[in-house]
Amino acid sequence: MVNTLNWFEIPATDFERAKTFYAKVLDVQIYDDPNRAYAYLPSDPEKGGFGGAIGFGENFVPAITGTTIYLDGGNDLSVPLSRVESAGGKVILPKTAIGNNGFIALFIDTEGNKVGFHSMG
Numbered sequence: 001m002v003n004t005l006n007w008f009e010i011p012a013t014d015f016e017r018a019k020t021f022y023a024k025v026l027d028v029q030i031y032d033d034p035n036r037a038y039a040y041l042p043s044d045p046e047k048g049g050f051g052g053a054i055g056f057g058e059n060f061v062p063a064i065t066g067t068t069i070y071l072d073g074g075n076d077l078s079v080p081l082s083r084v085e086s087a088g089g090k091v092i093l094p095k096t097a098i099g100n101n102g103f104i105a106l107f108i109d110t111e112g113n114k115v116g117f118h119s120m121g
Helices: 015-026
Strands: 007-012 038-040 051-056 070-072 090-097 103-108 114-119
Touching: 007 015, 015 038, 015 051
Parallel strands: 007 051, 070 114
Antiparallel strands: 038 051, 090 103, 103 114
16 A cells, blocks of 8 residues: 555535635646546646545535545645635635644635645745
């Protein structure tokens, strides 16, 4: 096993709103699945990365409790974190040092999910 994590799903109550939020915050293009309300976030498995998606439907229920996923904050998570509130989310933990493991931050997205960023800078 190379990575413990290999896929994640972010639940949405308003699919279009969630896609708009993550596209703006991450400054990426999100790709719709043509067969269902499911949209893929960018990933590069050839470089050892893994991906995730935004999902909508009865099995996708947003939550602020339970498992927290940490999205890649790039070289400095302050950059995507600075876009959270203008995109409709709320920062609940500002950029915080975690010793030799870099920095984390937490936010609530437009759907009510608690999500984090991690970066080394």
